[in-house]
Amino acid sequence: MIGHLNQTLAAWSPAQLGLAGDVLEVVRAPHPVLALEGALVDPLDPVMVALAADLVATMRVSPGCVGLAAPQVGVAAQMFALDVTGHAKTRTCHGVFVLCNPVVVEASRREKAREGCMSVPDLTGDVKRATRLTVSGVLPGTSDVVTLSTDAFEARALQHEIDHCNGLLFLDRVAGAHAIYPRKVYL
Amino acid sequence: MTQLAVTVIGPDRPGIIADVTEALAQVGVNLEDSTMTLLRGHFAMMIVCSGPFAPVKEALEPLRGELVITVREMGPETAHAPLGAPYLLSVHGADRPGIVSAVTRMIASVGGTVTDLTTRLSGELYVLTAEVEIPPTAELPMLLRALEITAEELGVGVTLHPAESDDL
Numbered sequence: 001m002i003g004h005l006n007q008t009l010a011a012w013s014p015a016q017l018g019l020a021g022d023v024l025e026v027v028r029a030p031h032p033v034l035a036l037e038g039a040l041v042d043p044l045d046p047v048m049v050a051l052a053a054d055l056v057a058t059m060r061v062s063p064g065c066v067g068l069a070a071p072q073v074g075v076a077a078q079m080f081a082l083d084v085t086g087h088a089k090t091r092t093c094h095g096v097f098v099l100c101n102p103v104v105v106e107a108s109r110r111e112k113a114r115e116g117c118m119s120v121p122d123l124t125g126d127v128k129r130a131t132r133l134t135v136s137g138v139l140p141g142t143s144d145v146v147t148l149s150t151d152a153f154e155a156r157a158l159q160h161e162i163d164h165c166n167g168l169l170f171l172d173r174v175a176g177a178h179a180i181y182p183r184k185v186y187l
Numbered sequence: 188m189t190q191l192a193v194t195v196i197g198p199d200r201p202g203i204i205a206d207v208t209e210a211l212a213q214v215g216v217n218l219e220d221s222t223m224t225l226l227r228g229h230f231a232m233m234i235v236c237s238g239p240f241a242p243v244k245e246a247l248e249p250l251r252g253e254l255v256i257t258v259r260e261m262g263p264e265t266a267h268a269p270l271g272a273p274y275l276l277s278v279h280g281a282d283r284p285g286i287v288s289a290v291t292r293m294i295a296s297v298g299g300t301v302t303d304l305t306t307r308l309s310g311e312l313y314v315l316t317a318e319v320e321i322p323p324t325a326e327l328p329m330l331l332r333a334l335e336i337t338a339e340e341l342g343v344g345v346t347l348h349p350a351e352s353d354d355l
Contacts (some may be wrong), residue, residue, distance in 0.1 A: 114352035
């Protein structure tokens with residue numbers, strides 16, 4: 001584990017949104033929304049707070065899903081939900097949280113691993129990602145910028161979701177011409 | 188439309204892919220799965236596509252000569268049903284005949300299958316990397332031991348690692 005957990009994030013719970021989310025349909029590539037750069041959001045906007053709840057609800061019902069970005073439910077916006085709790089490769093873990101307008105502050109120690117994505121269900125690919133990462137963003141329903149530092153699987157998942165917010169899929173970052181594979185195991 | 192398997196190989200030069208795919212596009216053929224790579228100065232392409240057999244053959248005719256081209260009709264597409272968990276197999280060591288056959292025989296002997304395999308010879312160094320699927324019934328420790336023994340006989344090193352992907 002590196003550094004210290006951001007206690008605000010670690011203590012956050014979807015209950016703080018004050019409403020239960022709806023389960024939305026997850027869109028699949030080549031849906032054009034997945035290639036759009038997401039708009040900055042107003043984290044205090046009730047519509048965005050509701051979207052945050054929807055992202056958590058949709059993530060919760062999707063088997064094996066550890067993160068879900070707004071474009072994956074058809075909204076080109078800078079917001080994602082994440083929860084890598086209990087994953088075998090997780091080291092530092094901030095539990096479940098939703099972040100608006102995320103920005104990578106610092107990234108280092110890139111390592112390659114194979115990724116799959118709910119929006120690209122039939123393919124996986126080898127992607128190099130930073131394993132030490134600092135990200136800032138705003139919790140929905142609040143206005144203060146929070147910054148978290150993490151590592152390992154949470155770092156990889158954060159980068160994958162931030163990519164979604166910017167219209168990028170893991171397919172845009174694969175490590176070579178022969179680094180995309182047919183999926184072999186479904187959850 | 189018939190499912191076609193097209194193979195093309197020939198001495199590398201700029202424009203082989205452009206030439207072949209342009210000829211296919213002109214008869215309305217869309218590439219589906221393909222793999223293309225440079226092997227010791229020869230450019231090799233394997234393409235699976237749907238298209239009309241005779242027009243595809245005809246369209247590729249002018250490219251024959253420097254390029255060896257085959258076009259075959261395939262049966263109805265059969266989806267590859269995964270046998271079991273995916274693994275990455277890596278073998279490297281001094282070059283000698285029989286490395287690929289010995290190692291892949293071990294995989295086959297436990298009912299495993301190879302879904303992708305590449306070899307590279309660099310000077311004296313021979314490198315094999317493969318994606319393999321091992322059925323859940325296979326005894327993995329025994330397979331690993333058998334691979335190690337085979338590798339020892341061949342004078343090469345072997346590793347077999349799970350290739351599970353992380354879903355994000």
